[in-house]
Amino acid sequence: MREAIVGRFAPTPSGRMHAGNVFAALMAWLGARTTGGRLVLRIEDLDPRGHRPEATRQLLDDLQWLGLDWDEGPYRQSERTEIYVDAIKRLDELGLVYPCFCTRAQLHAATAPHASDGTFVYAGTCRHLTPDEVAARSETRAPALRLRVPDEDDPAGTIVFDDVVFGPQREVLSRECGDFLVRRSDGVLAYQLAVVVDDALMGVTQVVRGRDLLGSVARQIYLQRLLGYATPTYAHVPLLVAPDGRRLSKRDRDLDLGAIRARDTGPERLLGELAACAGFAEKGETLCADQLVDRFSWDNMRRDDIVF
Ligand code: GLU
Secondary structure: OOOOOEEEEOOOOOOOOEHHHHHHHHHHHHHHHOOOOEEEEEEOOOOOOOOOHHHHHHHHHHHHHHOOOOOEEEEEHHHOHHHHHHHHHHHHHOOOEEEEOOOHHHHHHHOOEOOOOOOEOOOOOOOOOOHHHHHHHHOOOOOEEEEOOOOOOOHHHEEEEEEOOOEEEEEEHHHHOOOEEEEOOOOOEOHHHHHHHHHHHOOOOEEEEEHHHHHHHHHHHHHHHHHOOOOOEEEEEOOEEOOOOOEOOOOOHHHEHHHHHHOOOOHHHHHHHHHHHOOOOOOOOOOOHHHHOOOOOOOOOOOOOEEO
């Protein structure tokens, strides 16, 4: 018998859900429900500038309309600060956290953008500051906090894992990202840290989300190992793109749930269409979430982006 999975929805309430968000949420829901498993709902509202309170309310309503129910939550990351701060303390006790005073301009000048996704590899500028240097710089600037990653020749810095959709992956942390942030200079805790702590404490055993986050897995596994947490399985799903190849965003109002619900066709048309994209329904079928449970399989899931 298959083990019952604990999956999760972890939306950032920055705007109305669009078809791409629904696609990822549906796959997370099916990934758990087809095993008789459970779903946790967690609102990722760590960044006070990045979310609107009414967006959270709307999100819960949209999930209910879609028939994507959950068993636990909603948790709100904005209410869990102490838990994340405690995790940073544990990392600090391992001697792996240091303050970083680099400005955005300095970061961009000192590092080369990483070829695959335009993120920056941290050059290690603040890695070896003396206590006196830290004290002097703290007078004029609040530091961010970074986590040291192993040097290139240390095998602990090479992370290998198997993604359910994208297959075997291998990443060398020092080459792909370098020492990464666990807290920003404005005090906002970093996504990588919060997500690892939450997934572990909430008992999540399978993470399903958009393939834009595939590059975060190595950092998350590294954090899990340092904090003594188990590693869940990962399944990254393709992104939905517009016919011109542009990734759907929350600015594409005609494909957000506001517009889709206004057409008054019920959720079945959208869900059927998304299931067809994932290879387990015929184009044009209308199906509710519960009907998809018997059909779902990861087997035909494609890796390339889906024109929607
Ligand atoms: N909160 C993230 C988002 O909405 C997803 C994070 C995750 O699934 O790990 O894009």
